Amino acid sequence: MSRPITASLNLEALRQNLQIIRRAASGARVWSVVKANAYGHGLDRVWSALGATDGFALLNLEEAILLRERGWKGPILMLEGFFHADELELFDKYRLTTSLHSNWQVKALASAKLHDPIDVYLKMNSGMNRLGFAPERVHSIWQQLRAIPNVGELTLMAHFADAEKPDGIIEPMKRIEQAAEGLACRRSLANSAATLWHPETHFDWVRPGIILYGASPSGQWQDIAASGLKPVMTLKSEIIGIQTLHAGACVGYGSRFRAQGEQRIGIVAGGYADGYPRHAPDGTPVLVEGVKTGIVGTVSMDMLAVDLTPCPQAGIGSPVELWGEEIRIDDVAAASGTVGYELMCALAPRVPVVTL
Template identity: 50%
Template sequence: MRPARALIDLNALRANYRLAREVSGARALAVVKADAYGHGAVRCAQALHDEVDGFAVACIEEAMELRAAAIAAPILLLEGFFETDELGLIDQLDLWCVVHSLWQIEAIERAALQRPLTVWLKMDSGMHRVGLHPADYPAAYRRLQATGKVGKIVLMSHFARADELDSPRSNEQLAAFEQARQGLSAEVSLRNSPAILGWPELFPQQQSSDWVRPGIMLYGATPFEQPQALAARLQPVMTLESKIISVRELPAGEPVGYGARFISERPTRVGVVAMGYADGYPRHAPTGTPVLIDGQASRLIGRVSMDMLTVDLSDLPQAGLGSRVELWGKHVLASDVAAQAGTIPYQIFCNLRRVPLIYPHG
């Protein structure tokens, strides 16, 4: 069997969820959209189910997968519904729903529902993606109340630049949100992972009845480009690993891989690893990207190909055929690999495919 695999540490997942609760002082929806950022939504939800306040997914298809796996906790649809006829399924599956547009309110007004909806009413406080205009927000709230079909409304927005610790944008968005919600009495949800970890001073009076939405932090990756104290407490959940399947001894001056992106400057031992961009390892990771071989630090050399990549064994005389290679995980941080490749850990997790997910500790 091909040795590439991803080990998922569910104990680390639980620890990261508890950290979100601890530092926020609020209830927390565990964001498990996009198959739990590549970690396996059902298994991650099962691991958190006994202590979680609820889950968040992108769409109804993802919610249906969780309900089919007997996940009974609240599930929020972060993008709401895309078609009016989805309201019947939302009602049947007892899902919570984001409302971000006036047409969705109109659809709720017309719908025949068996139970009152829980609506998370989203305001565009400056992200300018989805959400109601601040001037329309109070009226939308009251309009939902007047339908007689909504049992609870949570007020929400989303920060665009909370991962930039020196940006004033989060302060500006919070001010816009607070101004628009004047006179509206409801629970609030504003904070994503970077806002939970990096902006506690914005929420000195966070109510325990309010909500946070930890996403990338659940999986143990920092959302920041620079070191940050709370992010340093996160525990990586995924370890992507494989083995060396071939070894080459090259003299100085020899190219390795497609495009001759690496040329040996000295006699070089090259290890070939069963891992490539078809598995989700970033193709644009350059020579020098860190790897761990049998517990010792080394580096990627040459261009990543579809099924294989090459690493430097020159200073690791004990390494060879069958040596274990950590591509990212507990020792090689996914955020460091992503930074080398000019991307973010969100993307490299979500791009994972073909590699089996292994849950060694339940």
């Protein structure tokens, strides 16, 4: 019998989340962002539940080819474009939309031998300073691309570093508007936070990522609690051992937790080798038999300990939700000093995944 830890994926929640996003950005088309193996959910498991999307956005050629082989005929946007010029042969074969963020990519596309033009997203650096052309270069690059026969439909693309903040798009939007002045161009600007909270950024295409999977782009679940978005992934396990501590007894490596009095704890089959954060502190929320409690002691590779004081009825085999429908992944992440994105993507291959 396998270990009791499992991740379950609620595909109906994924479908509903996409519809909520459509309503939030009703005037725009939707790129469903499925990079990082669909944020750890498994692209091959979930893509069909997003079949009502307008397009998929991702990074890896292998994942783009997988979508084509599974039968997806709609647009696919490669968010970082091609990494080597010889990849353009596959972009042509599989009809992929490329982003362009560097001079060498423009030259490579101009020199490529393609069967048909490919669509291009011109990436502008709006202040995040990762990828993209400086605003003052957008006009000249745009005109340069317009003259290249290999370029099909052209769209201006940018990204926001602080869209979860009420004023987080003000300065970037000024730069974008100045750069795009005089250009009759399609635009794709809005990430998850901008899609939810800044309708003025929606334009032609929005690019929701984390909200598709039911977590908050701000890292605070309360910020999306009224949106109707639901968690897609639930990580569950069981109690496999019980210990009764006396005052002064410790739990786990490093003896981080010390009982103040007699205390009953449960040992759960789940640890950092499954994707649970090793640095989660005492009190990180967990659900045992429907009762909220917290972990105690340092998370081990294969196990973690939970306080059973609030749930004295719990015993061997009692169900434990580590995150999901009741224990929000954002809350686990916030307690652990990280974000829900990281926890989703860190789900280990050894954890069995079931779809509902």
